Amino acid sequence: MARYDIAIIGAGIAGASLAAVVAPHASIVILESEERPGFHATGRSAAFWSETYGGPHVQPLTSASGDALSAGGFLDPLGALQIGRRDDAAKIDAFLAEFEGSGVILDAVDPHGIVPGLRAEWTLGVLERSCAYIDVAGLHAAFLATARRHGGQLLLGSAMRGAVRAGDLWRIDIGNDEPVAATILVDAAGAWADQVAACAGVAPLGISPFRRTMVQLRTNPAPPEKLPLVSDIGGTFYFKPEAGGRLWLSPHDEITAEPGDAQPEEIDIAIAIDRFERVVDWQVERVEHRWAGLRSFAPDRLPVYGFDPTAPGFFWCAGQGGFGIQTAPAAAALAASLLLGVSPEAFVAAIDPMRYAPDRFRSLA
Numbered sequence: 001m002a003r004y005d006i007a008i009i010g011a012g013i014a015g016a017s018l019a020a021v022v023a024p025h026a027s028i029v030i031l032e033s034e035e036r037p038g039f040h041a042t043g044r045s046a047a048f049w050s051e052t053y054g055g056p057h058v059q060p061l062t063s064a065s066g067d068a069l070s071a072g073g074f075l076d077p078l079g080a081l082q083i084g085r086r087d088d089a090a091k092i093d094a095f096l097a098e099f100e101g102s103g104v105i106l107d108a109v110d111p112h113g114i115v116p117g118l119r120a121e122w123t124l125g126v127l128e129r130s131c132a133y134i135d136v137a138g139l140h141a142a143f144l145a146t147a148r149r150h151g152g153q154l155l156l157g158s159a160m161r162g163a164v165r166a167g168d169l170w171r172i173d174i175g176n177d178e179p180v181a182a183t184i185l186v187d188a189a190g191a192w193a194d195q196v197a198a199c200a201g202v203a204p205l206g207i208s209p210f211r212r213t214m215v216q217l218r219t220n221p222a223p224p225e226k227l228p229l230v231s232d233i234g235g236t237f238y239f240k241p242e243a244g245g246r247l248w249l250s251p252h253d254e255i256t257a258e259p260g261d262a263q264p265e266e267i268d269i270a271i272a273i274d275r276f277e278r279v280v281d282w283q284v285e286r287v288e289h290r291w292a293g294l295r296s297f298a299p300d301r302l303p304v305y306g307f308d309p310t311a312p313g314f315f316w317c318a319g320q321g322g323f324g325i326q327t328a329p330a331a332a333a334l335a336a337s338l339l340l341g342v343s344p345e346a347f348v349a350a351i352d353p354m355r356y357a358p359d360r361f362r363s364l365a
Helices: 013-022 059-071 086-098 136-149 190-199 266-277 328-340
Strands: 002-009 028-031 075-077 080-084 107-109 124-128 132-134 153-155 162-166 169-173 180-187 208-220 229-232 238-242 246-250 283-297 304-307 314-318
Touching: 002 013, 002 169, 013 028, 013 136, 013 314, 013 328, 028 180, 059 075, 059 132, 059 328, 080 086, 086 124, 136 153, 136 328, 180 190, 190 208, 190 283, 190 314, 208 266, 246 266, 266 283, 304 328, 314 328
Parallel strands: 002 028, 002 180, 028 153, 080 229, 180 314
Antiparallel strands: 075 132, 080 124, 107 124, 162 169, 169 180, 208 246, 208 283, 229 238, 238 246, 304 314
16 A cells, blocks of 8 residues: 555646645655546636635735746736726725735726727726736646655545544555555545535535636637736626637526536527627627536635645645635645645745644634
């Protein structure tokens, strides 16, 4: 039976980033049920880094990740524009108030000077200049490569069937293969996080997956190359330009789903296009691609990092919603400090890990 210090369940961005940080300090194995890591959520990301996305309690993780992402060459300028109608003035004010004093620079602007063809009723705008594209595939691959370089093992097609704690070890059943033993079991299973916990005899936290729809459009006119990410302050759509004059569009849907291979529904695609056509006077010429991904949230919509207080050696790294990629460097550093019992790296030292601890749910039980 192969034995490791740490077994990480899930090779998406959560598991890969954590593995990259802890592999130099411990023997690790990543157990991934799919034949390709990052298949369900990481590989279906809208691929942007926005300091305001996820709200003020996620922003410290995002902002702290910015330098690392930039230094690695994973960010390209994009910008983000929140737009609203006259009736949305209170939402715009609340948005600005949420990030006052955070260090995030937000500017009130006339959106018509930024989005050509914007319909007349969209009169309000807030520009977040720091927003950037993320090279998701490159970042994910870099994390996995770092883990391997330090001796980390990645086992694909190795779904956890069960796990039992015996003494100071978890004995993990991965089907017909030889069981894996580890001192610490990390639940980085994304949409399957609660299922993995239950499979290990640990009470779930209520982490729920939601489907998010994306489409790639060809429009006339094509989106300007310098168009920022454009979002409704009311949370009903966002769109951004992509290479080759294409546009990525989402209806910003959150539809309760079971863990699995999410697929887009025609009604959600139609809703997205209808909302888009109410924003700009561009013509949608063709839907070139459509896909859906799962975004998983804890009940309070904050991520969960830390040891479960009821299950020795069981560590949560889950509930990253749609912000797991943009927060990955800081989240992994913070989680690794908790996992290894060491002081956090300087760039996350000011972030309070208790904000994300699983204890906040167990104390309510």
